[in-house]
Amino acid sequence: MSRILIVDDREENLYYLETLLISHGYQVDTASQGNEALDKARNTPPDMIVSDLLMPIMDGYTLLQQWKSDSRLSRIPFIIYTATYTEESDRELALDLGADAFILKSAEPEAFLKVLWQIQDQPHIAKPIATSPISLDENTILKTYNQTLVRKLEEKSRQLEIANRALQKDIARREATEAALRVSVERFRLLAQATSDAAWDWDMLSDNRWWNDGFTQLFGHRRADSQPDDAAWAELIHPDDREEVLAGRRLAISKNDNNHWSASYRFRCADGHWAQVEDRGHLIRDDHGTVIRMVGGMTDITNRITMEKQLHRAQRLEALGMLTGGVAHDFNNLLTVVMGNAQILEDSLHDHPDNQKLARMITEAAERGADLTHRLLAFARQQSLTPRAVNLNQLVLGIKPLLQRTLGSNIVITLELDSRLPAVYVDPSELEHALLNLCVNGRNAMPLGGNLTISTRATQTSDSTELDLSRGQYVALSITDTGTGIAPELVDRLFEPFFTSAEQGAGTG
Known part of the structure; x- marks a missing residue:
């Protein structure tokens, strides 16, 4: 079994050649430097050496010179195997120095092995060892060797310069990309702060949800609780709406041709009341169509729905x-x-x-x-009213006997009239009708009797009042009773004509 010494400073090259040669029956020894190869060969000479040229400390040309100058090694075939020195002058220099073959690393494995087999089958005769000073031919070889090294150094310098320019361009591109990313992040942050919606970003791979400050501003949750994950967000959805919302989102995620999701549902605020919200999301998919992220926003549409109603x-x-x-x-x-x-x-x-x-x-x-x-x-606003200046206290006093007869003896009527009351400009007939209807409604709420109070007072309004009135002086007429009151769900229908909560036959309401 032939023993071959492989010399190369790159591990992957050593591994390739070692695998190739062992698979073809060779015994292989390796070295990563020229001086290491010399030491191994002098201790245990191989049957053949395959060496790279470009190596640190001792390159292939120097190793070749030392090899052919050693009486024990000079007869052993020396094969150059290189990917860097590819010029014809490089080949000629190697052959002048005593190389038995010059193979480029681009050669196919069969071609490489064929050269080895040819050299192995031929009898090898070593060149005589030089004992005199360097001859003219050897000076020429050394000059060529130096020129080759200078040329390769220049080539490497040019390659390094090109690589450096490419690296600088790559760094510039990276810096530009990072700057654009910073601008994009800052723009997103400003937009998230400027919007009145609760903007959110759900990373589905880590199940992490990010919310802007709008979440706290809209729904009042404390700062510590204002970053709920997906499960916590789902718990804040009204129980009657939750399953429909989650099912709709699952359906949107499962459709590969859909990148949008929206839902309208009730969402619990920090104070416990339910806000009607409109939630919209944009689905981001990977190259395989799997949704990995959703970005969207929640809008509180409670006031809008109230206005629509x-x-x-x-x-x-x-x-x-x-x-x-x-x-x-x-x-x-x-x-x-x-x-x-x-x-x-x-x-x-x-x-x-x-x-x-x-x-x-x-x-x-x-x-x-x-x-x-x-x-x-x-x-229907088709009958003209006839307003005039009226003393409201006199109008109330004038209608009291009628009210007493109408309400019955089990209702005690109390008048609380402001003596400094200014005149009001109204249609007295319409006001009497309104007053009579309100008192009759009060009587119906007190079937067992009770107290009914009619009061008047002068008041001053400002711009901060909740009433839709301009600033100025007004007269307030109020009627209170000790009846059962009005159910909260009926308050919004107080001024709806022809509506009554009274049972059939219990009055007109």
């Missing part, structure tokens, strides 16, 4: 007013005919008192109907 209610009231006005006009025309004929009939029945009484009842019913149409037209 108020708008719909106003629209319904407007339509109801138009309908009421039309019905009232037609009904008023019919009542005119009824009242006119009833009065003529009453005047013609002087000799029939009983029938005349019936005719008078028809007239009175028609008059009450006319009064009702007057109110309907007033509601």
Whole structure:
């Protein structure tokens, strides 16, 4: 079994050649430097040496010179195997120094092995050892060797310069990328602070959620609790909405052709009340289509929904007013005919008192109907009001006897009237109707009796008041009773016409 010494300063090259040669029956020894190879060869001479040229400390040319100058080693074939020295002059120098073959590392394994086999099969005769001073030919070889080293050094310098320029460009690109990233991060931070929404960023790989300050500002959670993870966010969703929201998000994530998700649900605030929110998210996928991140924002739409409900209610009231006005006009025309004929009939029945009484009842019913149409037209804003300066205290005192008879003896009426009350500009008839209806509603809330208080007072409003009134002096009329009160869910319907919570037959509400 032939023994080959391989010399190369790169581990991967040594591993490649060692594997190749061992697989073809060779015994292999390795060295990473020229001086190391000389020591090993002098201790245990190999049958052949394969050496690289470009190596630190002692390069391949120097090793070749030393090898061929050693009487014990000069007969052993020396093969150059290089990827750096590829010029014809490099080959000629190696052969002049005594190399038996010059192989480029680009050669295929079969070609490399073929050269080894050819050299192995030929008898090898060593060159005579030089015993005299360096001859002219040897001086020429050394000069060529030095020129080759200088050329390779220049080539390496150029390669290093090119690599340095490429590295500088790469550093410049990295610095530009980092600067752009810093600008992008700063822009995102400013946008997150400027928006009134609760912006969020969910990294699904680490299950980490980031929230901007809008989360605390909108929903009031303390700073320490203002960065909930995904599970904590889900717990804040109303139980009746939670499963639908999470199922919708899972469906959006599972669809490869979908990159958007949105949901509307109730979200618990720090004070316990539920805010109606609109949540939107953008899905970010990797190269395989798997969602790895979601970025989005939550908007509190509670006020918007309230305004929409108020708008719909106003629209319904407007339509109801138009309908009421039309019905009232037609009904008023019919009542005119009824009242006119009833009065003529009453005047013609002087000799029939009983029938005349019936005719008078028809007239009175028609008059009450006319009064009702007057109110309907007033509601529909089609009946003109006749406001004038009125002393509110006198109006209340004037209607008290009627109220006492209407409310019954089990209701105690108390008047608390401000003596310094200024005059008010109202339609006294409409105000009396309103006052009477409010008191009747109070009586219905006190079936077993109670106290009803009517009070008047002068007041001054400012711009900070919750009422939609300009600053100035006003008169307040209030009616309170000791009845059962109004259910909280009915408060929003207080001023809705024709609405009543009273049971059938228990009054008009």
